[in-house]
Amino acid sequence: MALDKSTFETIAPSRFISFTFPNPSLSNSLLRISVLDSPIYPLKSPRVAAMFVPKRRESDWIFSTESGHFQLLHNSPGISRLILVGNLPINDSSPPEFYRRPVDNDESLQSGLEVSLKPLFLALSPKSCFENGIPEIPILRYEDNVVRSVVLGRFIGSLVGEMVVEDVEIEGRIELVSCPKREFRRRLRFKRMPNFIQTEIPILPKMGLGCDSAGIGEVEFLPDIGVLVHPYLAPMAASLKLVGSYIEDRIRSGFKPKSLCLGVGGGALLAFLRNQLDFVVVGVEADEQVVSVAKQYFGLEDDGHIKIWVGDAMDYIERLAHQSCDKNSDCVETEFDVVMVDLDSSDVRTGVCAPPLDFVRKHVLLAVRSVLCDNGLLAINVIPPSGSFHEIIVHEFGEVFSELYQIDVGNGENFVLIATKSPVTFPVSDCENSFLSKLKVVLSDAFMDSIRKM
Incomplete structure (x- = not known):
């Protein structure tokens, strides 16, 4: 059915239209x-x-779904209408499972296509754009650091929907050697927010790699759970510096520190706390399929030191807060040294918001406070959708907790909010604190040094 040109004369909020158009550069070829x-x-x-879809990325959720388009638009501030141009996806029952960045970037071909399609871009522009003459239509570039990728598995969770696990090679750091250092990651992505990486961990080739060795899709890789590379996880772990003296006292008294993690995802933070810092960890994840993926692909182990509970995190924390146990009976732990929260709510039209608004309710925050030890700490990943949200969350947490601290993640999106149940007291010297010494070995000093009291 032919499109009516008048359809595009005005902006219709959240309207999405997709159609094919003859490729002016290649005869008998269509563009989407x-x-x-x-x-x-x-x-x-x-x-x-x-925006032009990168060659060979046409089937990626980012470029082939409505939710992906919304994210691209959300990441393009000030743009009222986005026109996406790409080749038709490969006519196959399933998307390609392997991607390799083209060696030739086809800059000259795309430049010619931009000129040829300019009349189309103008025809798809609202009438109000022409009030001051013919408008300029900027061409946005989509850039990421993926050199190669291979899909390891596709899954459907009862709550999160479709998800994909993929191994990727990203642009390596230039070293003072004959070749760049190759970097490999394993990622978990959800289709509902296709441009948002839910979990990312380093991976290592099973047999070792040199500069010229085979890579993604050619050798087997294993998860490296000793390093946190996801942008906000290292800052969350760095928050432990504030209670380092208390945790050291716990360890010297013969107790293992305990952490409650609300939101598991791929389990990178849980595995790090267990393996690098010797914590006992309880994780809460709403979708059982996500837990299964974390165990199969991301090195998460549900053993005596990591326990996973499947269910709603806020229901769990409130039930825990109201649980009354006989001190002489065996029961679920109800007090934790640390609570770490990595929960988000997502709307493709407005982007990701963390934590969900429901978590900021006073009765939930009081429940979290009640399950913390007297010297306990809450660390939470925050992605504010607006400045007002930042003000609201700081005010609400300040009403419940003794002191608030903040770490700027440095990516322009996240910050880590830290709330303590009691005022933080620092010892004169940390030189005798083995826990803090261990923390400084496994984390960058930059995040620990950037903790700021609010």
Whole structure:
């Protein structure tokens, strides 16, 4: 069915339209054109931009789903309408499982295509864009650091929906040797937020790699659970510096420190706390399939030192807070030295928000406070969708906890909020603190040194 040109004369918030168009550069070839309008109606003249799908990435969720388009638009501030141009995906029952970045970047071909498609871009622009003459349509570039990738598995969770586990090679650091250092990661992504990496861990080739050895898709890789590479996880672990003296006292008294982790994902933080810092960890994850994927691909072990409970995190914390146990009976632990929260809510039209608004309710925060030891600490990953959300979360946490601290993750999106049940007291010297010494070995000093009291 032919499209009516008048359809595109005005912005219709959240409208998504996709159609094919003859490729002016290749005869007998079609392009896929997608037009997405921002959920936020522009107060002034709307701005239109176009983006070309990277070659061989046409089937990626980022470029082939409506939710992926919303994320691209969300990451393009000030754009009211995004026009996405790409080749049609490979006509197959399943997307390609292996990707290799093209050696030739086809810059000249794309440049010619940009010129040829300019009349189309103008035809797809709202009438109000022409009030001051013919508008310029900027071409946005999608860039990431993926050199190669291979899909290890696709799964469907009862709550999170479709998800994919993939191994990727990313652009390596340039070393003072004959070749760059090759870097490999394992990632967990959800289709509902396709441009958001839920979990990322380092992986190591089973047989070892040199500069010229085979890589992704050619050799077997194993998870490396001793390093945190996901942007906000290392800062969350760095928060333990504030209670380092208390944890050291616990260890010297013969107790293992205990952590409650609300939100498991791939389990990178849980495995790090267990294996690097010798914590006993309880994890709470809402989707059982996510836990299964974490065990199969990300090195998570559900043993005597890591226990996983499947269910809603807020229901669990409130039940734990109200649980009354006879001190002489065997029961679930109800006090933790640390509670770490990695929960988010997502809307493809507005992006990711962490934590969910429901978590910021006073009765939930009081429940969290009640399961902490007197010198306990809460560390939470925060992705504020707005400045007002930041103010709200700081105010609400400040009403319940004794002191608040913050670590800027440095990526322009996340920060780690730290709340303590009691005022933090620092000893005169940490030189005798073996726990802090261990923490400094496995984490960058940069995050521990950037803890700021609010």
